[in-house]
Amino acid sequence: MTDNERYDRQIRLWGPHGQAAIQASTILFAGSDSTASEFLKNMVLHGVNNVIIVDDAIVTEKDLGSNFFVDADSLGKNRAETVASLLTELNPSSNITAIVAKPNDLAFLDNEKLDSNSFVLTSGNLKPSFLSELSDKCREKHIRHAHIQTSGYFGAFYVDGGLHHFFEGSAQSQYPLEELRILNPFPELVEFFDSLDFDKLDDAEHSHIVFPAILHRVRTSLLKELNVETLTSKNSVDVRAKIDSFRRLKKDPEPNADPFMDEPGIDEAHDNIFLIYGKPRLPLLAEECFMVSDMIGEVDEPFWQLVRATQRFYKKYAALPHYGGCPDMEASSAQYRKLKHVYLEKSEKDWAEISEDLKSRNVQIDEETFDRFRRNVWKIGGIQYKPLKETLEKLPDEYCLYDDASIRLGIVQHLFIAVRRFIENNNRPPSNTEEDFSFLLAEIEKLKDKNVEQQLPEQFIIEREKFVREFCRYKGEVLPSVVASFAAMLAQEITKLIIKQANPVKGIVLYDAIHGLLNVAD
Known part of the structure; x- marks a missing residue:
C-alpha cells in the first residue's frame, strides 16, 4: 500500500502539502500515561513521521484501568516501550521510538530529530518550576511546546506555537464574496x-x-x-x-x-x-496577520516576506492583491466567463507587482509557496504565541466572566493554576481532604485578588467551592473518557499547527465535562 492510499482520507481533508508536513514532523512526548497514549494515537493515525516517547515508568495495575495501550501481559515492563509497540501496530509507517529515561530530565531536548518543526509535549500533574524550565529550553531551541492536564471531569491544555503562520484560515467558502469588490x-x-x-x-x-x-x-x-x-x-x-x-x-x-x-x-x-453595505475593510485574519508582521518586523521566511509585500501593496491601493477566483453564479455563460476573466487578469497584474516588489529587495520565493499564498491571501493568518510558562499562569479577563459558562470555565482556569502551585509545594496532586481543599481555595483567593480592576461575579465565589471539592475528589486521577476526547482536541490543534491550515487556538483551552463546556482563552 502506498502512502497516498494509506492516507487517502487525510489528503482529501488537508491536501498533499498538509500530509507532507505531517509526515515530515517529529513529536516527542515526555511521558507515557493515558493522556500521552490517547494523544499519540491520533497523531500516529494522521501519519506523523517520528514519534519519540520518553519515560522510565513501568506498567502497573492502575495503568490497566486507564491506559488502553497497555495490557496485563505488559505488567512490570517499561510503559514507554509497551505504548510504542502498540502504537506501531496502528501505523507501521510511523517511526515510533521509546527512550527509557526520566521524563523530567531535559536531556531529551538534545535529540537530533528535534527542530523548529517539532513539538514537545508533556502531560499530567507536573511542577510549574519544571514546566517553566522546559518552556525556556524549548524557546531557546525554537521547539514548539504544549502541556495537557486533566483530573476527573476537568481539563486544560496550553500551547506555545512560537511564531506561527497559516495559509488556509478557517473560512468555509473557497471564494470570498467580499472579493467581488x-x-x-x-x-x-x-x-x-x-x-x-x-x-x-x-x-x-x-x-x-x-x-x-x-x-x-x-x-x-x-x-x-x-x-x-x-x-x-x-x-x-x-x-x-x-x-x-x-x-x-x-x-x-x-x-x-x-x-x-x-x-x-x-x-x-x-x-x-x-x-x-459599509466600507471595504481587510478580512479579520489578514488584519491580525498584518499586526503580527508589524510586531515582529522583517523575518527571513517566505511567508512573512510575502506578508510584508502584501502590506506594502495594501498601503498603496487600500485593497489586497486579488486572489484570482470567482464564485459560481446563476448567470449567463458569456457574462460569467467575462467576469471570471476580469478577476483573473486583475490577480495576475497584482501579483506581478508583488513579484517585482520582492525582486527589488532581492527576495526569492519558491513558486509553490508564492501560488499557495496568492490563492489564500484573503484568509492568511499569523500568531505570535506567548511562552508556555506565561500561558500557564494566565488569569481569565474579568470582562469575559459574563455568564454561567464563562464563569465556570474561569474557575477551571483558576483551579489548574492553584493545583500546580499545590503540586510545587507538596510534590503530589491534591487529595480529598479538608486540608488540601482549604489550600486550593486559599490559592484561588490569592489569584482572585489579582483582579483589581473589578470584583469577580458573586456566582464565581459560590461555584468555586463546588469545583474545588470535585477536583479533590479525583485526587489528580484521570477519567479515560475525558482523556480520550480532550487529548483528541489537542491533537487537532497540533495538527493545525503542523500543516499550517485553519486557525489554531492561541494559547489555552479549558474543559468542564460536567457541564459540557469548552472554551478557548487567548
Whole structure:
C-alpha cells in the first residue's frame, strides 16, 4: 500500500502539502500515561513521521484501568516501550521510538530529530518550576511546546506555537464574496459592469445578469440619490426596491399570475445585498496577520516576506492583491466567463507587482509557496504565541466572566493554576481532604485578588467551592473518557499547527465535562 492510499482520507481533508508536513514532523512526548497514549494515537493515525516517547515508568495495575495501550501481559515492563509497540501496530509507517529515561530530565531536548518543526509535549500533574524550565529550553531551541492536564471531569491544555503562520484560515467558502469588490471596484471591473446595457439584453441574458453588476449599479445609483457616502442595512428597503426595478415584465402573463419574469440574477442580488453595505475593510485574519508582521518586523521566511509585500501593496491601493477566483453564479455563460476573466487578469497584474516588489529587495520565493499564498491571501493568518510558562499562569479577563459558562470555565482556569502551585509545594496532586481543599481555595483567593480592576461575579465565589471539592475528589486521577476526547482536541490543534491550515487556538483551552463546556482563552 502506498502512502497516498494509506492516507487517502487525510489528503482529501488537508491536501498533499498538509500530509507532507505531517509526515515530515517529529513529536516527542515526555511521558507515557493515558493522556500521552490517547494523544499519540491520533497523531500516529494522521501519519506523523517520528514519534519519540520518553519515560522510565513501568506498567502497573492502575495503568490497566486507564491506559488502553497497555495490557496485563505488559505488567512490570517499561510503559514507554509497551505504548510504542502498540502504537506501531496502528501505523507501521510511523517511526515510533521509546527512550527509557526520566521524563523530567531535559536531556531529551538534545535529540537530533528535534527542530523548529517539532513539538514537545508533556502531560499530567507536573511542577510549574519544571514546566517553566522546559518552556525556556524549548524557546531557546525554537521547539514548539504544549502541556495537557486533566483530573476527573476537568481539563486544560496550553500551547506555545512560537511564531506561527497559516495559509488556509478557517473560512468555509473557497471564494470570498467580499472579493467581488462591490464596495471597491477596480477600473477594469467598472468597465465590465458599465458595458452591460440591461435594457438591450434579450430575456434569457437579462434573467441571468451576473449579480455583482446589479449590486454595483444599485449602489452607484443610491449613493447619488440619497446623497450619502455609504449604504447600511437601514437602507435595505431602498436597496431592495432598486434591485426589483430591474425586473422585466413577462410578455404574455397568465391571468392572476406573477407578471414579472423569473430572474435568478436578480434573486441572487437580493440574497447578497449585504455586500453593498459599509466600507471595504481587510478580512479579520489578514488584519491580525498584518499586526503580527508589524510586531515582529522583517523575518527571513517566505511567508512573512510575502506578508510584508502584501502590506506594502495594501498601503498603496487600500485593497489586497486579488486572489484570482470567482464564485459560481446563476448567470449567463458569456457574462460569467467575462467576469471570471476580469478577476483573473486583475490577480495576475497584482501579483506581478508583488513579484517585482520582492525582486527589488532581492527576495526569492519558491513558486509553490508564492501560488499557495496568492490563492489564500484573503484568509492568511499569523500568531505570535506567548511562552508556555506565561500561558500557564494566565488569569481569565474579568470582562469575559459574563455568564454561567464563562464563569465556570474561569474557575477551571483558576483551579489548574492553584493545583500546580499545590503540586510545587507538596510534590503530589491534591487529595480529598479538608486540608488540601482549604489550600486550593486559599490559592484561588490569592489569584482572585489579582483582579483589581473589578470584583469577580458573586456566582464565581459560590461555584468555586463546588469545583474545588470535585477536583479533590479525583485526587489528580484521570477519567479515560475525558482523556480520550480532550487529548483528541489537542491533537487537532497540533495538527493545525503542523500543516499550517485553519486557525489554531492561541494559547489555552479549558474543559468542564460536567457541564459540557469548552472554551478557548487567548
